[in-house]
Amino acid sequence: MPDARSILAQLALVEHERQRRAADPLLAAGVQRIKQYQAQRFRRSYADLLASERHAAAARFFLDELYGPRDFSERDAQFARVVPALVRLFPQEIVATVDTLAQLHALSEALDTQMGASLGDREVDAARYAAAWQESGDAAARERQVTLTLAVGQALDRLTRKPMLRGTLHLMRGPARAAGLAALQQFLEAGFDTFAAMRGAETFLATIGGRERTLSAALFGAGFDPDTGAPTAVEAQLQAALGQLP
Numbered sequence: 001m002p003d004a005r006s007i008l009a010q011l012a013l014v015e016h017e018r019q020r021r022a023a024d025p026l027l028a029a030g031v032q033r034i035k036q037y038q039a040q041r042f043r044r045s046y047a048d049l050l051a052s053e054r055h056a057a058a059a060r061f062f063l064d065e066l067y068g069p070r071d072f073s074e075r076d077a078q079f080a081r082v083v084p085a086l087v088r089l090f091p092q093e094i095v096a097t098v099d100t101l102a103q104l105h106a107l108s109e110a111l112d113t114q115m116g117a118s119l120g121d122r123e124v125d126a127a128r129y130a131a132a133w134q135e136s137g138d139a140a141a142r143e144r145q146v147t148l149t150l151a152v153g154q155a156l157d158r159l160t161r162k163p164m165l166r167g168t169l170h171l172m173r174g175p176a177r178a179a180g181l182a183a184l185q186q187f188l189e190a191g192f193d194t195f196a197a198m199r200g201a202e203t204f205l206a207t208i209g210g211r212e213r214t215l216s217a218a219l220f221g222a223g224f225d226p227d228t229g230a231p232t233a234v235e236a237q238l239q240a241a242l243g244q245l246p
Contacts, residue, residue: 002099004083010102011080017109018073021116031116034132035069037124038112042067045211055204057194058153062208065187066104066149075183076105093162094188097155104148111136111145133219142220146212150205156191157201 021028042063043050049059064070079086079102087095114136115129122128195201 002096004087007083007086007095007099007102008080010099010106011076011083013106014076014102014109015080017106017113020113026121027113027116029116030119030121031112032069033124034112034115034119034129037129039063039068045215046208049204049207054198058198058201058204061190061194062149062153065191066108066152072105075187078183093155093159097152097159097188100148100151100155104145104152107141107145107148111141130219139216139220142216143213146209146216149212150209153195153201153205153208156195157198157205160192160196 021031046059046063049055050063052059079098086098090098115132118132118135119128124132198204
């Protein structure tokens with residue numbers, strides 16, 4: 001079962017990536033452009049979910065908490081200070097969800113750093129994004145990123161089916177605030193509320209899983225014809241996978 005050490009280890013990896021960027025302004029700027037591009041890509045790829053009465057809130061939650069370019073350093077620092085209290089105060093099912101989220105956060109930050117380093121000082125377009133994706137390599141890491149993303153959603157969906165746990169979370173607002181866990185409390189409640197409102201997340205998560213895996217395959221396959229070595233129409237390939245992203 002996850003414990004304080006496993007969560008802290010993931011947060012330490014995130015902080016390592018931040019320190020790398022802080023020491024290299026060019027890298028930091030490249031990573032930020034990658035993050036902004038990915039948020040735009042999510043909005044286009046999932047425009048139908050964002051426009052759906054049933055799925056819009058969950059799609060915005062994923063965009064803001066998992067795909068957006070926001071700086072989570074303050075929240076992460078808060079988490080790191082209070083992880084022992086988190087493990088002690090929150091039910092084990094919630095601790096396990098936070099551990100999965102921390103793993104996803106650490107992996108995504110590492111991959112974003114690699115892509116930012118590849119991008120350098122250039123602006124991002126479909127071809128450069130594909131090149132940076134390929135240079136960061138490691139299809140297994142990209143598959144794990146999708147798997148962890150879906151695992152966070154599946155956990156939130158599963159937890160919403162336990163009314164007693166939801167009630168316990170409400171009752172913990174005061175203790176969580178006193179223990180310095182207000183940001184985590186807010187994240188969990190937002191996740192609970194958006195997933196509960198969907199009344200079942202199977203379609204939502206299947207859509208994300210399918211499209212992200214299609215995107216990954218297109219990105220790893222884009223670039224050069226395997227027979228002739230000639231450049232392929234990267235933009236055309238990616239527009240199909242990314243929802244007409246320019």
